[in-house]
Amino acid sequence: MKYTLGILFVFLFFVPAKSQTATGWKNYTDMKEINSFIPLNNGIWAATSGGGFYYNSPADSFKTLHKADGLEGENLTAVTIDKSGRVWFGSANGIIDVYNPKDNSIKSILDIYNSDKSSKQINDIAVSGDTVIVSTSFGISLIDSKNFTFYDTFFRFGSFSSNIQVNNTLKSNLIYASTVMGVAIQKPGTTNLSAPESWNVYTNNEGLPSNTINKILFYNGNLIAATSSGLAQFNGSTWQSFLPQLNYNINDIATGGDTLFILANNQISAYINNNLISIYNSPLSISLLAYSSTMGLIAGGANGFITSKNFTNNIFESPNGPEVNQFPDMVVDNNGVLWSASGRDVTGEGFYSFNGLQWKNYNMSNTKSLPSNAYHVVYASPDNSIYFGSWGRGFIRIQNDTITTFDTSKTGMKGIDSDPNFLVISGFANDSKNDLWVLNYGAIDQKTLSVMTPEGRWYNYRVPSMGNQFLAQNFNLAIDQYDTKWFSCSDANRPGLFYFNEN
Numbered sequence: 306m307k308y309t310l311g312i313l314f315v316f317l318f319f320v321p322a323k324s325q326t327a328t329g330w331k332n333y334t335d336m337k338e339i340n341s342f343i344p345l346n347n348g349i350w351a352a353t354s355g356g357g358f359y360y361n362s363p364a365d366s367f368k369t370l371h372k373a374d375g376l377e378g379e380n381l382t383a384v385t386i387d388k389s390g391r392v393w394f395g396s397a398n399g400i401i402d403v404y405n406p407k408d409n410s411i412k413s414i415l416d417i418y419n420s421d422k423s424s425k426q427i428n429d430i431a432v433s434g435d436t437v438i439v440s441t442s443f444g445i446s447l448i449d450s451k452n453f454t455f456y457d458t459f460f461r462f463g464s465f466s467s468n469i470q471v472n473n474t475l476k477s478n479l480i481y482a483s484t485v486m487g488v489a490i491q492k493p494g495t496t497n498l499s500a501p502e503s504w505n506v507y508t509n510n511e512g513l514p515s516n517t518i519n520k521i522l523f524y525n526g527n528l529i530a531a532t533s534s535g536l537a538q539f540n541g542s543t544w545q546s547f548l549p550q551l552n553y554n555i556n557d558i559a560t561g562g563d564t565l566f567i568l569a570n571n572q573i574s575a576y577i578n579n580n581l582i583s584i585y586n587s588p589l590s591i592s593l594l595a596y597s598s599t600m601g602l603i604a605g606g607a608n609g610f611i612t613s614k615n616f617t618n619n620i621f622e623s624p625n626g627p628e629v630n631q632f633p634d635m636v637v638d639n640n641g642v643l644w645s646a647s648g649r650d651v652t653g654e655g656f657y658s659f660n661g662l663q664w665k666n667y668n669m670s671n672t673k674s675l676p677s678n679a680y681h682v683v684y685a686s687p688d689n690s691i692y693f694g695s696w697g698r699g700f701i702r703i704q705n706d707t708i709t710t711f712d713t714s715k716t717g718m719k720g721i722d723s724d725p726n727f728l729v730i731s732g733f734a735n736d737s738k739n740d741l742w743v744l745n746y747g748a749i750d751q752k753t754l755s756v757m758t759p760e761g762r763w764y765n766y767r768v769p770s771m772g773n774q775f776l777a778q779n780f781n782l783a784i785d786q787y788d789t790k791w792f793s794c795s796d797a798n799r800p801g802l803f804y805f806n807e808n
Contacts, residue, residue, distance in 0.1 A: 340380075388450070390407070401430075401439070437450050471484050548581060609621040636683050648680075651679075677695040677698035687735055695728075721748075728745070730743055742782060
């Protein structure tokens, strides 16, 4: 049986102990998808869909954090650093992990995760003194950074609905929050912020171009809001359009000295001295901005991060890892190299290999000989050839670093009922004569099982039919010591276990 996993665990060694517990696990994940980052003087801490990492800029190296390192959260969505240097990670499921670089310890805070809220995602984490301000899908929570206890949570802001999504929060003399219903600002002199009347709220009725506020910050002493329909500036009572030519979704904004950096439609612009200048058009998706006095402007998103020094050559960086967090089928070859498929149909992202030190990713973008990215099964033959079955384009063989494609024209196999050229391969196995047997998912001619001899000749075998039904949903090809071929079928018309011996 095959499982699709979100994270790959590799068991490295077992250390006998009194409790007889297994140790030495290490996680390997795709960490390109950055959901949040925060720069330091010489590096970046990032929260990704596959864990957290620190990028050391002078050393050009990465330190990664996963569940095997003690993180409780998996899909990390927010990150910040408190005044003691501890790194706070928020997760999509509400878990907060606090990592202390001084002793490599991790403290997990589960209050939001264990709450009765239907949506618990941490959207942003900010720090003000000893207070950690957590923006969530249901409001704002305040945590004491010294003892990790919650001392307040705000669910209602003025006339806004209860439990609304807060995208980010900042604190200067007051608390300012960007929400999906507008901007909420603490009224001066108020202390009971749990009371809705302690907040002034602003919508498009007060001049905001949209009620969906992605981020707010101060620029040259003025409060600026980035919305789904442009930028706005607060004058103390109402909002006014700011740079009205940018009348579309503003993903993010950041400041660096006297410059306001603006991200929209994968394009970064800089506003300084009343001039708006385009400084970078990204070929890849970016959704986040940050500025560091030492590293300059940093942008991130689904493909890692890029700094201003790399804008000209479009080099995005992320920890080495598999292309995506999908491992539907894996094998280890005779040299100890791990090979993994990635998925069916549009979920497939090629395939990957891991030699114990480095991951190598293969897809149609970097390997032009591949006819597809949808590889869902993998097999290592006795002669150390690697076979990947695709979802619709036959299969490939990797032999001595050469990739060969096998489709309907080369094999004599027929594809599915609606498209005979759509050839899905669901299993491989070698017999004692080194013949390669191949399982054909849903063959329209009912020749579900085919064989390629060492000389390259093909023979196709028809499964005895029940009427004119063809055999679909067949998997798990295996060959026993008598060269009998076995495979399972979960098709509703003909479920069961099948075997075949050509002798």
